[in-house]
Amino acid sequence: xxxxxxxCIGSIGKPRGLKGEFFLNSFCDPEENIIDxxxxxxxFDNNIVKFEYIKKNNSKFFAKIxxxxxxxEIKEFTNKKIFINQEDLPILNTGDIYWNELIDLLVIDIxxxxxxxxxxxxxxxxxxxxxxxxPTKDSVDNEIRLIPFVRNVFIKSVDLxxxxxxxxxxxxx
Numbered sequence: 417x418x419x420x421x422x423x424c425i426g427s428i429g430k431p432r433g434l435k436g437e438f439f440l441n442s443f444c445d446p447e448e449n450i451i452d453x454x455x456x457x458x459x460f461d462n463n464i465v466k467f468e469y470i471k472k473n474n475s476k477f478f479a480k481i482x483x484x485x486x487x488x489e490i491k492e493f494t495n496k497k498i499f500i501n502q503e504d505l506p507i508l509n510t511g512d513i514y515w516n517e518l519i520d521l522l523v524i525d526i527x528x529x530x531x532x533x534x535x536x537x538x539x540x541x542x543x544x545x546x547x548x549x550x551p552t553k554d555s556v557d558n559e560i561r562l563i564p565f566v567r568n569v570f571i572k573s574v575d576l577x578x579x580x581x582x583x584x585x586x587x588x589x
Contacts, residue, residue, distance in 0.1 A: 422460060423516045426450050431491055436484040438493070440470060440477040450477065456500045465498060467573035512575060514544070519556045523549045523563070526572055530556040530587055538565065547581070556587045 429439030442450040457465045466482040515538045523532045533549040543565040572582045
């Protein structure tokens with residue numbers, strides 16, 4: 417089965433006004449990078465989304481999709497995630513990682529050499545991005561864990577080829 421190479425870069429927020437505009441939630445870092453991808457945005461099913469524009473007003477983004485001209489039409493897209501193809505992302509420096517590359521990697525605690533689970537998702541809960549680790553059949557227990565992605569503190573190594581993240585996170589944390 418061919419793996420989907422799409423990377424989530426944002427989501428469509430609530431409508432803004434009556435003419436089809438909407439607030440746009442950027443997941444890019446920095447957030448303004450979403451504007452650079454205007455011609456490459458698609459939905460998860462690879463259907464291209466033709467944006468008329470993306471603008472920033474104070475700290476919020478708003479946008480308009482081509483040929484959607486009223487509030488009722490755009491409401492159907494509220495909370496829908498938007499993506500770009502992974503190949504459209506800039507090449508990173510050695511050692512840097514796109515978060516979506518961490519999904520499904522096996523997480524192993526280096527203290528006890530035990531499997532804690534696989535990365536299901538990442539989220540930012542304020543102070544740090546956190547790995548959301550769900551147990552597998554080989555896990556030490558059935559606990560879901562939130563492990564802060566802090567290199568050299570909790571994250572000891574990431575091996576994308578072997579699909580393993582080694583962490584300093586005992587099973588009883």
